[in-house]
Amino acid sequence: MLLKLENVTKRFGGLVAVNKLDLEVEEGEALGIVGPNGSGKTTLYNLISGVYIPDEGKIIFEGKDITNLPPHKRAPLGLARTFQIPRPFGSASVRENVAIGAMFGRAHAGVDEALEMADEYLKIVGIYELRNKEAKLLTPLEKKLMELARALAMKPKLLLLDELLAGMNPKDIDKIIDLIKRVKEEENIAVVSMVEHLMHAITKFAERVVVMHQGRKLLEGPTIEVLNHPEVIEVYLGGRVV
Amino acid sequence: MRKKVFVLVLVGFVLFFAGCAQQPEEKPTTTTPAATPTGPKEETLYFGAPISLSGKFAKEGQMSLWGMQVAAQWINENGGIKVGNKVYKVEIKYYDDESKKESVQSLIERLATVDKVKFILAPYSSGLTMAAAPIAEKYGVLMNSHGGASDYIFEQGYYYVVQTLSPASKYQTGFLDMVKTLDPDAKRLALVYEDKEFSRAVHQAAKEYAEKLGFEIVYEKTYPAGTTDLSPILNELKAANPDVLIGGGHFADGQLLAQQLAELNINIKAISILVAPSLPAFYEALGTKAEGISAPAQWETGVKYSPEVAEKLGVEWYGPTQEEFIKMFKDLAGEDAEPSYHVAEAAAAVLSYAKAIEKAQSTDVDRVREAMNDLEFMCVYGMWSIDPETGKQVGHDMVIIQWQNEEKKIVWPESAANAKPCYPMPTWDEKAEGKTCGS
Amino acid sequence: MIAEQLAANIIYGLLLGGVYGLATMGLSLIFGVLRVVNVGHGAFIMVGAFTAFWMFTLYSIPPLASIVVAVIVGLAMGFVVFMTIIRRLLDAPELSTLLATFGIGVFIEELSKFFWGPDYVGYSWDIGGISLPFTELPFTKLYAFGSSIVIAALLYVWFSRTKLGKAIRAVVEDKEGAMVCGINVNMVYALSFAIGIALTVTSGVLVTLFTPVGINVYMGGDYTLKAFVIAVLGGLGSPWGAFYAGFIFGLLENGSYTLLGLIPGVEPFGLTRFVSFTALLLILLLKPTGLLGGE
Missing domain, CATH: 3.40.50.2300 (Response regulator)
Incomplete structure (x- = not known):
């Protein structure tokens, strides 16, 4: 078992964003997390990456209790994430951005080695030709790809993707999904992909899916089965669908 | 009844302390x-x-x-x-x-x-x-x-x-008297002083006195307190070629003035700076550069x-x-x-x-x-x-003190002096080679 | 004649500007990374000045070598101050950090007065200079200028090429993103603060190279004000901006002397402050974030 969340709860004042959540992720798995707006998905990600500390419960990564570990200590263990709205280091070059991941992630690379790794991942992701461009000048899609490359350069064992595919056109979505699947196989990364709407994409990618609703796990299981479950459809549409 | 006694005692206390407070805290x-x-x-x-x-x-x-x-x-x-x-x-x-x-x-x-x-x-x-x-x-x-x-x-x-x-108006006038007595031909006077009330009063009065004595004012400039570099002024001063310089204001700028006169190799026959040279720290900071520099003082031991x-x-x-x-x-x-x-x-x-x-x-x-x-x-x-x-x-x-041979000597007026004035001051090069005043 | 004076002024302005620039870089760095305004800035310059003084007076160590001592002293002081005080104030309202850094400055000044006394001291490192037809350039000033440039250049290379340097730049851009990438933000803060203080203390040594007298425990005050002006001019938060702005300020303070003197009835040196601040205002009107300021 790679990642285990036990009874994790996070409150913000009176609001319970994540409510007694149990979750398991296996090594090399392709997991989808799905849920409408406000269901607690983003808080869940922040709890796993360490931006938030849970009020109750435990988070265990590779058998180690990381509940209270700060984010920068989780990264070297093999945890990486992307953000829904990309957060590039704007005035650095694309290459440097990705190199940061290589230097401070699990690889702990030196500067020169990190730049080489950056080149490698930029090629994999397909934006090698942009490597010397200032990060803030990229298009939103290019920024997402750069952030993916940076996360991959951290050599993660668990990669959290936050609405990576939102706003992309269908052709790009297919390309990216294939890319992720390939890298996942090659480097044995467990990939968790969080989406709100793109059900077709999740179907293509995830073997298993967890549906969240109001901070709780509503349902969990094989993708197609879960996504067609009446309860899930009701939560999303607020009613029955013919 | 208890209440009345209590009030009386309270009033008694108040009067007692009030009475004590009347004594002047002498x-x-x-x-x-x-x-x-x-x-x-x-x-x-x-x-x-x-x-x-x-x-x-x-x-x-x-x-x-x-x-x-x-x-x-x-x-x-x-x-x-x-x-x-x-x-x-x-x-x-x-x-x-x-x-x-x-x-x-x-x-x-x-x-x-x-x-x-x-x-x-x-x-x-x-x-x-x-x-x-x-x-x-x-x-x-x-x-x-x-x-x-x-x-x-x-x-x-x-x-x-x-x-x-x-008074302030007499701070630098004694020095001018001294120079006039030692060398009536040294007529070119320069003033470089701090633009603050006391220093201004001293040097304005000195300027008037100097003109009466027959000095020619060849250069006069002020600088604000806290100046870190007097080079622009001193560069101009060099070109004016004065015989005598009076000026300064406080400790820091007095030291700075002397230091930069040495740096820019501006040789002057007699210098009197306010305040700074009267402290031992002046000689400690400047070494032989301080030789021959004078300052006015109200009084000195000796x-x-x-x-x-x-x-x-x-x-x-x-x-x-x-x-x-x-x-x-x-x-x-x-x-x-x-x-x-x-x-x-x-x-x-x-x-x-x-x-x-x-x-x-x-x-x-x-x-x-x-x-x-x-x-x-x-x-x-x-x-x-x-x-x-x-x-x-x-x-x-005002007595004039002057650094001679690593010591502060009193050189003016004659009724107070314990040494003869050293005039003209050795050049900066001479001082760098170790020449001292009055040796 | 005027041309000669002008040339001399410009040279002196540049030399002074180099020292000003380095003296301000630390302030800009600390603000850029930690968003902390170090009001006690001048006190650290004073510590550097006394470091040079004591090294020379007690051990005959030339000021250039004292730079090494100053860097060590500065890093140590920076770490201590950060760990004890600054770290707790990172999330506090701005007024708290202003008061705290002000208090630190006063504390350092008073502690220094306790050990070193209130006197004005100095030292004499007479190593000659270059004799130009229109002025003398002592080697000490040239060394101050040169050291300043070398240190700034080294720092630039360090920031762009080394792992830690890149980590600091990442934190400046996006603290949370840097954290998630594995960068220990608190360590970056501590390091940046320490480097900023080290720069400031070192600049104190260079200040004494430029002016080896008038060293006093309260000397920092004048420099703090000038540093703030230069930092704003260069774009708050950009150490390189501060460096360039230092040159401009030095040129304005000294370089404009002769030009201003041409205006009849004007007492130039009394005006240079006015000129510097006016120039600052003008530049800010044209570019409100300062010369190299970002967002």
């Missing part, structure tokens, strides 16, 4: 060791003083107080002040003014009205003296400035305010004023000799203490009061003030005589 005035002559009636005459025992002038205040106490002690051990068939012993009644204007003003008022003191020694610094002056004038008590050199104080028409130390010198000049001597003065000072302040010029200034003020009272043969303020108009004497501090109209000190000379 600092114990030092008892000056009273000589015990029998015979003529002995009375105590109080000289009042606001002293900065705390605040930014604490050091100078303490020095002034010691000076007053030394003078009072000497007077009492040497016959006191004789007026008619009375002998007065002097006692200094002082309070802490905390170096603050408001405290000074209320203390002068208190000394005049409550303590009924008629002779006041002014607080330290021109600012505080200026604040005190109108109060003394209002109550018609005499006030003697020993720490306020500003000419401005004595241009306000205060009759009852007199001055013992040299001045040659003595009863013999007074006799030669045909003036009266009053007060302790320098040896006695220093010994009495050390008895009060400790064996390791060295008297600063503040000590001598304050002592001279006390001595001048004693002399004037004896001359007037009265303790009436107006009679004493009138007696001061043509009073002239020499003491450990130097000459004393005032301008009858303004009360400004005109008899006392």
Whole structure:
């Protein structure tokens, strides 16, 4: 078992964003997390990456209790994430951005080695030709790809993707999904992909899916089965669908 | 019933404490060791003083107080002040003014009205003296400035305010006299000084005096306080090729001026800088570069004023000799203490009061003030005589100190000097090779 | 004649500017990374000045070598101050950090006065200079200028090429993103603060190379004000901007002397402050974020 969340709860004042959540992720798995707006998905990600500390419960990564570990200590263990709205280091070059991941992630690379790794991942992701461009000048899609490359350069064992595919056109979505699947196989990364709407994409990618609703796990299981479950459809549409 | 008793006790307490609070919080005035002559009636005459025992002038205040106490002690051990068939012993009644204007003003008022003191020694610094002056004038008590050199104080028409130390306008004039005497052909004078009130007053007056003496002002520039680099001014100065330079203001810029004159290799025959060169730190910081640089001082240990010198000049001597003065000072302040010029200034003020009272043969303020108009004497501090109209000190000379052979020597006026002036100053190159003055 | 004076002024302005620039870089760095305004800035310059003084007076160590000592002293002081005080204030309202850094400055000044006294001291490192037809350039000033440039250049290379340097730049851009990438933000803060203080203390040594006298425990005050002006001019938060702005300020302070003197009836040196501040205002009107300021 790679990642285990036990009874994790996070409150913000009176609001319970994540409510007694149990979750398991296996090594090399392709997991989808799905849920409408406000269901607690983003808080869940922040709890796993360490931006938030849970009020109750435990988070265990590779058998180690990381509940209270700060984010920068989780990264070297093999945890990486992307953000829904990309957060590039704007005035650095694309290459440097990705190199940061290589230097401070699990690889702990030196500067020169990190730049080489950056080149490698930029090629994999397909934006090698942009490597010397200032990060803030990229298009939103290019920024997402750069952030993916940076996360991959951290050599993660668990990669959290936050609405990576939102706003992309269908052709790009297919390309990216294939890319992720390939890298996942090659480097044995467990990939968790969080989406709100793109059900077709999740179907293509995830073997298993967890549906969240109001901070709780509503349902969990094989993708197609879960996504067609009446309860899930009701939560999303607020009613029955013919 | 209980309540009534309680209230009575409470009222009793309040009255008791109120009564205690009425006592003035009087600092114990030092008892000056009273000589015990029998015979003529002995009375105590109080000289009042606001002293900065705390605040930014604490050091100078303490020095002034010691000076007053030394003078009072000497007077009492040497016959006191004789007026008619009375002998007065002097006692200094002082309070802490905390170096603050408001405290000074209320203390002068208190000394005049409550303590009924008629002779006041002014607080330290021109600012505080200026604040005190109108109060003394209002109550018609005499006030003697020993720490306020500003000419401005004595241009306000205060009759009852007199001055013992040299005014600002005389700070650099002695130096000009000295140079004129040593080398009448050295006519090109430059002034580079700090643009602040005191320095401006000193150098404006010096400029006027210089022109009267026949100097040619070839360069004059001011600089703001806190300047880090005087190079632009000094570069221009070099081109003006002066013989003599006066200037400065405070410690930092005085050191800077000397340092950069050396750096830019500007050779001048005589230099007098305010304040900075009078400290040992000046020579420590500049090394041989300091050789030959002069500064004006109100007083220095080692001045040659003595009863013999007074006799030669045909003036009266009053007060302790320098040896006695220093010994009495050390008895009060400790064996390791060295008297600063503040000590001598304050002592001279006390001595001048004693002399004037004896001359007037009265303790009436107006009679004493009138007696001061043509009073002239020499003491450990130097000459004393005032301008009858303004009360400004005109008899006392600033002494000129000059660094000679790693030592601070007094070179002017002749009555005070313990060394000959070194003129012209060695060049910067010569000094770099180790040449010193007066060797 | 005027041309010669002008040339001399410009040279002196540049030399002075180099020192000003380095003296301000630390302030800009600390603000850029930690968003902390170090009001006690001048006190650290003073520590550097006294370091040079004591090294020379007690051990005959030339000021250039004292730079090494100053860097060590500065890093140590920076770490201590950060760990004890600054770290707790990172999330506090701005007024708290202003008061705290002000208090630190006063504390350092008073502690220094306790050990070193209130006197004005100095030292003499007379090593000659270059004699130009229109002025003399002592080697000490040239060394100060050169050291300043070398240190700034080294720092630039360090920031762009090394792992830690890149980590600091990442934190400046996006603290949370840097955290998630594995960067220990608190360590970056501590390091940046320490480097900023080290720069400031070192600049104190250079200040004494430029002016080896008038060293006093309260000397920092004048420099703090100038540093703030230069930092704003260069764009708050950009150490390189501060460096360039230092040159401009030095040129304005000294270089404009002769030009201003041409205006009849004008006392140039009294005006240079006015000129510097006016220039600052003008530049800010044209570019409100300062010369190299970012967002």
